[in-house]
Amino acid sequence: MRKQMIENAAFDVAEQVRTVEDTIDNALSEIAELQGRMMRARSVAGVGVRTGHDALEHLATTLHSLVVARGGMGNCHAALLDAKSVVPGLRTVSFGDAECPPKTAVAPLRVVA
Template identity: 70%
Template structure:
């Protein structure tokens, strides 16, 4: 019973890490689109490059912060993968076809069979 609880908790953590990683990448995609739209809007309006430049710099700072967060999540993921060897019952557990992480879209119908 305890092993099942540990495995379930580990799967929840691994699935949530994947979700957070995906959210950060989605935010980076959205910011890249926003940057493009801002530059196109400035060009379409025919105003000087100084117009809106501070906003573009702030957006670039946000991109850098998200890239840093993405790296932090990758490091967190790696540390947790390494830490599993110290948790009884997780040393030999893996999910899927040889992957160390659960699939990108985890299935809700997983059951533990004795």
């Protein structure tokens, strides 16, 4: 029973790691879209380059911060994979062909106490 609880907890963590990674990637895509729209809006309005430049700099800082966060999540992911090898009951657990649940993972039936 305890082993199953540990496996369930590890699966929940793995799913959440994947969710956070995907969320950061989606945010990066949205920022790229926003940058493009800002450039088009400036062009359509026919205003000078300095107009809205502060906003563009803030957006670029945000983009850089998210890229750093993405790398941090990758490092977190790797550290969790390493930690798995020292947690009793998880050394031999895998969530499919890879070390992590697939993006379309469906939680298997679980024993509920």
